Amino acid sequence: MAEIDDALQETFASGRLPSYFVVGDAGGQAVARGLAVAAENCHVIVASREPQAWPDEVRFTRLELGDELTPRQAGRSALRMDPDVLVFEVERGELDVDLVELTVTAASTGHGVIVRVTGCADASPIREALGALLAAYPPAFASPLSRTLVCDAEGVAQVLDAVSGEAVWGRGQPIPEREALTGQEPPAPPPVREPTPPLEPQLLQQLRAALEGRLRPSYVPRVAAPTGDAGCSKVGGLALLAPGEAWPTCPNCAAPLPLALQLARETCPEPVQARFPAGARHLQLFYCSSSDCGADDAWEPFGTNRVLRFLRESVPASEVPECPEPPEPADLVGWDERVMTPHSEDVRDLSDELQIAREQLGDLVREGSADAADVPYASPSHETRLLGWPAWAQGAEWPSCPQCEARMVLVAQVGADDGPLRMLFAADGTGHVTQCPTHLDVLAFGWACG
DSSP: OHHHHHHHHHHHHSSSOOEEEEEOHHHHHHHHHHHHHHOTTSOEEEEESOGGGSOTTSOEEEEEOBTTBOHHHHHHHHHHTOOSEEEEEEEGGGOOHHHHHHHHHHHHTTOEEEEEEETOOSSHHHHHHHHHHHTTSOTTOOOSOOEEEEEETTEEEEEEETTTOOEEEETTSOOOOHHHHHOOOOOOOOOOOOOOOOOOHHHHHHHHHHHGGGOEEEEEEEEEOOOOOTTSSEESSOOEEOTTOOOOBOTTTOOBOOEEEEEEGGGSOHHHHTTSOTTOOEEEEEEOOOTTOOOTTTTSTTOSSEEEEEEOSOEEOSOOOOOSSOOOOEEEEEEEEEEEOOOGGGOTTSOHHHHHHHHHHHHHHHHTOSOGGGGGGSOOOOSSEEESOOOOSSSOOOOBOTTTOOBOEEEEEEESSSSTTTTSSOTTEEEEEEEOSSSTTOEEEEEEEO
């Protein structure tokens, strides 16, 4: 029995993450946990009614299912956190089309998925739920949730095709190849990409004319090693606090909140200084980076897992508490000005021809073959910077001021896929600090993964 368990666990250690249903209460729990633990270099999110029962020695993000958090809600919340592996422990009655559709979506977009179904001794409910869903798809559609593991007290007894129910492996048989065990085809070699052809001068001229009036300056930080100055512009490290204030903690998991971003007004570019309210000297974002935090509004502009504020009177903190997974400290010692035009989500009035031309220009920029004067007319970059236009990781998500309902404006963008804030909230995410143009103390921070 150890051979099949080892082979299944190796599928999660290989980097190509498969997806499995797990049935059979006797041994099913151990099998599901063994698979999740094998994904040791992955971000694993577990949604269960007993998340605390999962092994403490492995860092899981745990979501507790209940009346206030259904499996579907938990899945939607988890996908916004962009996990490598998503684990559900659900009861047989919760295995409905909605949940299966969400897990199929997760698996088909590159996430590993483990769905353990309790109170289910065989694979028939899996076939029923998948069948109802797959009926809406073309006949040739291959479900990415393609294998069901049937378990007993000794471990995995059978590996079945989740759609047809046919046996892929049974106890006593030789272990099949990985492709048969997971239902995944071998990865295709990457296509050879030809260089992007240059834009026709007439199209480029039209694109520049359409976007010229929307150019905005943006300021990219120059980063240096931390000096220990609590009052400078920085990411991570020692922060300023209000007089008498303790270091902020997360209201969801009680962990100390690492300092994600601090801007000192006096060292910011003048257009940024103009966004500070009267008397404010610093802008601060403390953000919970703990993988054990279960905040279900972590990405929302007014979520509960952060402190975002302007600070007027302040004193240096005595020390930096031991925060989970903090960003690497760095001082922001200067700003390089760049100009840019809006993301395509914010220029819907461009013709289809010009939108396609802009995408072509973006490819040229990424390949390093665009003229420097044309770079501002491609979509804005995802790097950390101040002002300018936001680069949306998904759709445009401008928040509204809760006091006056006005659309908020960009103050700072935080790129989490590179630089000192890498992995702060997602492996390939982009976050935005926005501000009400009238109520300057009203700030928001929302993010999305790419």
